[in-house]
Amino acid sequence: MKINNKPQFYRDLILISVVLIVVFGIYFFSLFNQTKGEMAHIQYDNKILFSINLENGSRESRTSTYIVTSMPVIEGDKLLINNVIDNRLDTGDGVIVFENSYVIKGRLGYVLLEYSPEKKMIQVVEETSPYNICSNQGFSNSAPIVCLPNYVTIVFGDIDVDVIM
């Protein structure tokens, strides 16, 4: 009995230690993992309106932010939400957010952006401009997206920050 007991005790100790190490390991890993990630900065006239963390889709906003419950629809020079005209955005000021879609107002009209959590990339879906260069560019996470006639640009950086001043 007594001979058997000691290894038994050590086996328990090892088992408990392993469980503790694994759990602590996961805990610390999850702590450090949060600060990584590429950022997309959405700018109007070189001023950052808001930034999106491409890893997790989180948003750091520098402008008035309106979260809405249905997909905004651009119809000519009007923005419709739930079939009601929305006038809250000004040129270069404010962003309307629906899930991973964002609407801002550029020089020539509304610009609709989309973040894809699967691709971890961002694209301009719709905008008003003579050649639609930036909406034809598709998804990006590195090459800047430039909507020149609208003064809207999206640039990418590998630095994640809590606040931009």
Place this chain on the structure above:
Amino acid sequence: MKINQNKTYRKILILILTFVLSIGLFGCKNDSKKELSAIYDDLMGTTINVKLYNARQKDLDEVERIYSLYSQLTTNFDRNLFSSDSEFYDLENIYTINQNRGIAPVKVRQELFDLIKYALDLTEKTNGYCNIGIGEAVDVWKSVIESRELYLDKEITEAEYNSTIQQLETIGQVDLTNIELDEENLTVFIKDSNVKLDLGAVAKGYATQLVIDYLKAENITKYMVNAGNSNVALGEHPENRPYRIGLTDALGYYKNGFIGIASLNNRHIVTSGNYEQFVTYDGVIYHHIISPDDYLPKAYYTSVILIGDNAGLLDAFSTAVYSMPVELAIDFLETNELDYILYLQENNQILTNLPETEFEISEVKAN
């Protein structure tokens, strides 16, 4: 046999306990991350972004109340920012004091009286470099800058430039002793209409400091209060690491669009820059921070960033430093024991007294 069974039970019990306790760790983490946040548009003439952790809705309400009150008290554009059903409706404010220049004393709330006294004290502490009485000159520049607000091209015409300079020349001597404060009756009287109050350099920081005082009194230690991206108060970070603050490089001289990243906790950080409100004439930038001496903006810095413990004081000091030559500025900051990051116009050089652990300068972009 019985003993053995007991042991197995004990083993299972210990295992379960270990698991439960370990999972408790995650529970702790989630709890401290419970975020209560709000964005207030159009308060203090800007957007205020508040993030509180382990706080109650009533704390957030109090933050909004403080900023709302001081927005109404310090505006110099409007008698009323709030509708008639608001508790802040019809309060005497900077606008009404300015309207009554040379006419009559205005009775104000204690809060506004205290703020004006504080701001006058800061004018003195900055040797007049941050002057709350030069509202006339500030308005002249504001209207020029606003005229180009919607344009990418900020260049003004020769006629516009000349008319601006002419308007500035008509403004007489600003003597702050013409502001009469009556402590007993809580009245403010501007005797000389050359003096026009503009608390733009003080109000936001002052209100932010009151917010932080409130949070501290309520034992809320984890927070970030961001007033217009130029005045940010940092508590503890919910992830128990320093806050990372990206400092914009308007010139694009440094990599990643930032002159560097500051890592800070439990501090205030305030910036003054020439890159958000400005016009150009003949390629020279004329921005919204003007020197009280000649009412002209100075070209020493692209941005001035100050770090310290008092948001109200920092706000005024960063405005003051903006008009100081570099040597004088550093002397002034060291005397007042403030931390600084100065982004000089000369050679795009960065001067700082922060250790590398608190401020990491970006690499210069390769050409």
